[in-house]
Amino acid sequence: MDNIDTAILYCLKENGRVTASEISKKVKLSIPAVAERIRKLEQNSIIQKYIIKLDRWQTGQKLLAFIFVNIDKTEHINAFRSQITVLPGVLECHHLAGAYDYLLKVSVSDTDALE
Template identity: 30%
Template sequence: MNALDRKILAELENDGRLTVTELAERVGLSLSPCHRRVRALEESGVIRGYRAQLDASALGLEFAALVFVTLTGSKAVAEFEQAVAQLENVVQAQRLFGEPDYLLHVVAHDLPTFQRFYDERLTALPGMHRMTSTLVMKEVVANRPLTAAMD
């Protein structure tokens, strides 16, 4: 990947709705080479897809929590990961080194909805040993473009 590819990625991270013509103009390429580079970035898996960034508050999802999960043992990992992937309120799940084993980012309409989700769905996950949670007060950095970290 060279500087031109990084420039293409930065433009697409900033605005995924750019047409190839607009993108080519912004990065200083003609249409065909720009299209070939974008296609190559998609085929290589660097670009995994395109999607809209939604505002959780505007959708009524005013409540966010971070849930730390420790499993009973390593035998439960695959089953736990399969089950947590099915929970719509879990918008991000990360396996961690050390303890705890996982960090889940959960969104809900409000505290009572989160409490119900916590009590009924999270505690029922396979291999659960311990959970702790903390409430998100404010998002300070969200969806920062990855190309910013490449420099």
């Protein structure tokens, strides 16, 4: 990766639907050269997927909460991991070192849904 690849990634990070034509103007390369660089970034798994960012308020998910989780017995870890991945409100799950085992980032409609 060089500075041009970094600039291309920045453009895509700002707008995943930006065209190769728009990127080419910013990085001062031809459209085919930009398209080839993007293809190589995808092929080398530097770009792994394109996603959308939703407006939580517009979708009714007005409460964003961070929840610390402790797992009391190690034999419960696999069950926790498998169940947490299917809950629609869980945006992220991070394994922690220290006083807590996991940190969840959760998006729900209100405090009742959080409970």
